[in-house]
Amino acid sequence: MLSRMVGKGYRRHPRMLAPMVASAMALSLAAACSSDSSEGQGGASGGMLRVGVVASTISTIDAYSNLRSQDFYVRNASLFEPLAHRTKDGGFQWALATGITHNKDNTEWTVKLRPNVKFHDGSAFSADDVIAVFQRILDKKNTLIERNYIDFMDPKGIEKVDDLTVKFKLAKPYGPFDFAVTNSNIIFYKKGSKPEQAMGTGPFSLVSFTPGRETVVKRNDTYWGTKPKLDKVKLISFKTAEASTNALIGGQIDASSNILQTSLPTIEKTPGKKVMKSDVNLKVSIGMRADVAPFNDVRVRQAMRLIINRKLALTNAFDGLGELANDYSGFDKCVPEVPQRDQDLNQAKKLLADAGKSNLSIDLETAANKPGMLQLTQILAEDAKKIGVNIKVQKMELGAYLEKWGKRTFYTGYDTRPYLEGVPEMISKDDTLNHTHWHDPEFESLSKKLYETSDPQQQCDISKQMKKIEYERGASILAATNPTVSVYSSKVHGLVPDYPSGNLYDFTKVSINN
């Protein structure tokens, strides 16, 4: 903040103040640009919680949008609900559904809906709303990401049995149906409502939304479940994790789940702040577009994977909080029998020479929207230099970065999804989903088998084979996992990290001492 110095000398030499004032102004401007101010504190009973989220100005209030930043997920988790929430033990905590049953050959599934659920305008939630949402997702014209999770469904096969029962008739068996339809992104809004109304059934209802700036939600007093203690939640948007961290340290927000791990030593010394680490890690990935040069050659992709020093990435980019990763996705216990890949510069150099790319020079683009992301790219670039490969890191603004999502050649991303949920995107023909453009016939053939069975052991065995293929010829560098670290003010109580993302999504049990 701007500090003002007063003294005799400054009267006599007013111009000497200029550089100091300029520096101080620059610092204040930096602080102003890196943190969005938030004024005022809560209401009378439960108060207001201010949460920092990384967001883009292209963010929209629609429950379904393919341009997503963190604010999208946090806002949706407050306003809308899925059929069920997945739990760590592999089960479900039912939300808008109360149960899912199926016939013997997994071709007919029945979803029972929760009675007495009301939308924010007081109207009743029913089977019609569920069918409308599934049909919107399945409509190819809408090109929604969620279609990949449920594209085994036939829109015509979705039937209303009664107001609280929906039947899904499938063309062929689909084992993990209940897993697919309980995806946390498949959420339900009132049929016929406008997107800007955000007419959900969630524990909070919309007060206001300003893209790239803030979303304010208030307690939904007609909520079917345990009613939130807070009066309001204000989701304050920041462009970067750094800005969110600064705002938290400065007391402009009460909680943030985008904390730079390099800031933790400082935050831990800051009085009145509590640190919470997620149970499940996220994987920061470096994607290589497999359908264009130079990454259309598997040798170049493998070389890149051998260049990075994973142990250094873990300690220096992620502060040693996560675990080493091994170039395959997913977080479950179905681990393929492959050795832990480590740095091997000689082998990388040989592979590049074999591919005729010894003096490779390429831009690596990142929005640095997850902790450790920028540091990871810098470590890769520095390691690459040792064998004559020039990787130029290009840090970009998040909005600009997302606009060309699916068209970039060498770029960063992240993944927190279970394997069963990630695979549909990896085999998709849609660029925005299968952003690496990687198509492997054997992988795609195995994925069909994966979704035909509902036997967990069979699913595990197949996924091991698929992960081995990713390890051998995939198009992502997955060097280390990284827990989501959240920090919040000690006046906030009841915050829990969301499963499996680890972010701060659930505010129903939260209270704040204002």
Added chain:
Amino acid sequence: MIRTRPKEQGDQAPPRTLTHRVLTARQTRLGLIMMLVMIVFALAGPFFAPHSPTAVLAKPYADPGDGLVLGADSLGRDILSRILSGGANLTWMAFAATFIGVTLGTTIGLVAAFKGGIVEALLMRLVDIMLTFPTIIMAILFISMVGPSRVILVVLVAIGLTPGMARVMRGAARPVMRREHVMWARTIGLSSRHILMREVLPSVTSPLMVEIGLRLMWSVVGLASLSFLGFGVQPPASDWGLMVSENKDGLAIQPLAVIIPAVCVALFTIGGNLFAEGAARVIGRTEGTRS
């Protein structure tokens, strides 16, 4: 026709004498020495760096030791090497931006003063419009659209310097236009370019010198601020402004990575300011004596 060029008159001292006075004044000398030391430090520094400024050598924010004289930064890179290498970009970019901004601003100011009338009005309104845009905000907006590049940064900072420079030079040049030697040059039909370069420009060297010092200082501050905000020199390159930004989160555990680059920027700007202020004082004294 008047064949002999009238001598310069009025309140301007002969440039050579004034320049000598400016350069020998204690304050300007101190400012010049500070600037020169920082320029030499910035330009020669990379040759003395013990390690590559981008090499990851230790744990983040490691204490001094194990060959790292000042310890490690947020990514485990040698702080000393990054400080030694972090001024070169800032220096050349600041000089380039200052040169472009001063040249553009001086040209606009002199042409406006010389032409007068509608040309002057149009140029000055253009300058007024440019002055209404905050330089750093405009730079951030532009860089967000086209992406960061060192050339673009130089151009943006130069554009930011131009309007202020144009106003000052127009103000300084207007009284010169009424002097005999300029009127003589116009009367005998010398070209506009000749009059501006040979008759007007030498008469405004004093304010020009002061402005160059000030604009250089603002270029350094502007470029360092943009790097701090993430819109200037991009990682992993080393840059003093970027270093402050990258390491501010570890201020409590590794303050050197923030304090030393900040001090480097401050010394550079204070040097430029001392020089500009000293020059202004000498010129002011000379003007006072003559009047």
